[in-house]
Amino acid sequence: MLEERIKQELKDIVGPENFTEARIDMVSYAYDAMGAKGRPDCAVWVTSTDQVSAIMQLATREKIPVTPRAAGTGIAGMAVPTHGGIVMDVMRMNRxxxxxxxxxxxxxxxxxxxxxxxxxxxxxxxxxxxxxxxxxxxxxxxxxxxxxxxxxxxxxxxxxxxxxxxxxxxxxxxxxxxxxxxxxxxxxxxxxxxxxxxxxxxxxxxxxxxxxxxLARRTATALGLFDSLEDAGRAVTRTMSSGVVPSVMEVMGRYLIQAINEGTDLQLPEVNTMLLVETEGYTRAEADAQMERVVEIFKDNGASDVKRAETEAERADLWAARKSTYPVTARLNNSILVEDVTVPMSKLAELFREFEKVVAQYDLKVAMCAHAGDGNFHPLITFDSRDPEMVERVEKANDALFRMAIAMGGTITGEHGIGTMKAKYMTMEHGEIAMDVMRTIKRALDPHNIMNPGKMDLNG
Ligand SMILES: Cc1cc2nc3c(=O)[nH]c(=O)nc-3n(C[C@H](O)[C@H](O)[C@H](O)COP(=O)(O)OP(=O)(O)OC[C@H]3O[C@@H](n4cnc5c(N)ncnc54)[C@H](O)[C@@H]3O)c2cc1C
The missing domain is CATH 3.30.465.10 (Uridine Diphospho-n-acetylenolpyruvylglucosamine Reductase; domain 3)
Incomplete structure (x- = not known):
């Protein structure tokens, strides 16, 4: 609980209209987009660097935790105020x-x-x-x-x-x-x-x-259809080492395709795996020439068919399918865990193959998805969080995924970050010495541990 004099000082800095301790706001700020939770004591909407500076001087003097927050779409617990204190919302600094x-x-x-x-x-x-x-x-x-x-x-x-x-x-x-x-x-x-x-x-x-x-002036878009996730992974690796560099390579697996067909009217072909690919160029010929090479590689690596998007409407449908991934998957059960391990490009097919075995072993429903062109795998594990036995299976599968990615020379997070949810795996990826250096930097800049404490295993 913050003392009244501190709340008053915060109001004096940001103006009363940019301060809140209303319960509805505190509950909203207790979450990010994934489910970690921790309520703050209050939140402020800052509008200038000077205000931010004044608040940090106050927070340092009084040793109050401060959690910066932008849109709150993070999915690893990063913007969740696990130690209470002040949420500093930057969304009104939007110029x-x-x-x-x-x-x-x-x-x-x-x-x-x-x-x-x-x-x-x-x-x-x-x-x-x-x-x-x-x-x-x-x-x-x-x-x-x-x-x-x-x-x-x-x-x-x-x-x-x-x-x-x-x-x-x-x-x-x-x-x-x-x-x-x-x-x-x-x-x-x-x-x-x-x-x-x-x-x-x-x-x-x-x-x-x-x-x-x-901006790319011309884009060519196509959809590769594959009988297995592993084949699609191999096609990605071959494409990315061929000299052509597509701008997009999005993998969508069978369970995800079914979810899209149930949740939208897009009517995708019900194949095992789809690979959405785009090439870009200054001219149409440049984009097309690259796409022709990609189509060849896909066909050489097990694609049963490759459909080119001939019109802007066809392209829009393919993107609508890809962009519906989270909403359609979120409907499949009461909880969802989205991971984002990333491996060297040559390991992608192996990662897909080995993770499918893990999914079968733990009898889980997983929407397979990947920004595959940079080795980034996004399995979306759907589960019932009220079922402790199922939660345990999800945790075991997740643990296996992290260990697999690290063993392949990869990382536990390619883009979502560590937050609270992956903190315990940091040392496994980075080793004791790198963690010691990270903690030394943290202590040097934030000796009182008030800056978004409880994230990234920095205080161990
Ligand atoms: C449907 C969906 C799709 C997503 N797709 C992707 C994707 O394709 N790629 C991807 O990388 N992520 C993705 N994410 C995750 C999320 O959108 C990203 O992590 C995004 O960068 C978070 O931005 P935000 O504005 O919501 O930040 P927040 O969630 O508010 O904050 C994230 C972190 O940044 C810190 N922070 C925020 N502002 C500041 C600041 N001004 N100074 C210092 N620290 C600050 C917070 O303390 C927190 O640690 C997705 C999430 C959802 C829900």
């Missing part, structure tokens, strides 16, 4: 401060929603190509703090590849500028990247300078 295509940069506040930035960039013929599946809701601040990836990772990489500089408020309230607005720099430690993916544990990001890239 696009600059778009400068000559420098190929834009500068934004952290609460700008991804699609809103895309809409602003489009008339300039530019884009931020990281597009997470949550693009209509998630904000750039959250994307940076989780190093979000997405549907076009195969060609364009993830958020880290576009962040040039930041303004960060440190836990003691000091305001730090990192990086540059240039396309390259070799100057000093890369403090910008330290904050990318830091999940709000080191400071609060209040301004972001991003590199932007030209």
């Amino acid at each position: 696009i401060l600059e778009i400068n295509v000559e420098d190929r940069v834009c500068v934004v506040e952290p609460g700008v929603v991804y699609v809103d930035l895309q809409k602003a960039l489009a008339p300039h013929g530019f884009t931020l190509p990281t597009e997470p599946g949550s693009s209509v809701a998630s904000a750039i601040g959250g994307n940076v703090a989780t190093n979000a990836g997405g549907l076009k990772g195969a060609k364009y990489g993830t958020t880290k590849d576009y962040v040039l500089g930041l303004v960060v408020v440190l836990p003691d309230g000091r305001v730090m500028k990192t990086g540059t607005r240039t396309m390259k720099t070799s100057s000093g430690y890369n403090l910008t990247q330290l904050f990318v993916g830091s999940e709000g544990t080191l400071g609060i990001i209040t301004e972001i300078t991003l590199k932007v890239v030209p």
Whole structure:
């Protein structure tokens, strides 16, 4: 419980209209999009770097936990205030401060929603190509703090590849500028990247300078149909080592296809596995030439058919199918666990094959999905959270998946982050020495452990 004098000080900083301790708000802030929970004592909507700085000085003086929060779409417990205290909601810091295509940069506040930035960039013929599946809701601040990836990772990489500089408020309230607005720099430690993916544990990001890239002018889209997930995995590996770099390679497995057909009127062919692929080019011929090579590779690697999207409407249907993944799967049971392990490209088929054995062993229903072009596997495990025996089977399958990914030289999270849900696996992936270095950095910047405590196994 926060003392009244502290609540009053917070109101004085942000204005009474930007402070809340209403129960309905505290319950909303107790969750992210996945189910971890922990109620705050109050929340503030900040509107400037100065306000953030004043709040952090107060929090340091009084040793109050602060949890930064953007859109709350995280799915690993990262924005959940597990230690109570203050939720700092950045969604009212939502100005696009600059778009400068000559420098190929834009500068934004952290609460700008991804699609809103895309809409602003489009008339300039530019884009931020990281597009997470949550693009209509998630904000750039959250994307940076989780190093979000997405549907076009195969060609364009993830958020880290576009962040040039930041303004960060440190836990003691000091305001730090990192990086540059240039396309390259070799100057000093890369403090910008330290904050990318830091999940709000080191400071609060209040301004972001991003590199932007030209919009693709022409796109070719196709759907490969496969009799097995493993064949599709092999086709992805072969494609990605062929010299062609598709922008999209999305795998959808049988259970997911059935769920899409039951939950929408899209009427997809009921095959074992689908692979949605896109190539891009400056001209139509360039996009088509790459797609022809992809089709050949798919056919050589077990595709029973490859259908090209001939019209924009056909393309829109394929994307509608892919983008319905979460809603249609969420209806299948009362709970869902979405994982995002990532393995080296050559291991994808093996990962698919071995995980299918795990799913059979634990008798689970899993919608198989993957941003496969960068080795990122997204199984969506549906289960009944009221059934302890089923929950135990889910946990065992999940544990097996993490161990498998690490053994293959991969990572437990390609884009969603660690939060609370994967914290106990961090040492297994990184080893004791790297964890010791991470904890040393955390202690140096946040000696009182007030900055989003309880995340990422940093206090062990
Ligand atoms: C349907 C659905 C689809 C998704 N698809 C993808 C996907 O394709 N790729 C992907 O990567 N993720 C995906 N996600 C997960 C989620 O959308 C991403 O992790 C996203 O980046 C979170 O952004 P947010 O604005 O919701 O941040 P939040 O969930 O509010 O916060 C996430 C983390 O960032 C920290 N944070 C937020 N703002 C700041 C700030 N200003 N300074 C410091 N720390 C801050 C928070 O403390 C927290 O640790 C999906 C989620 C859903 C529900």
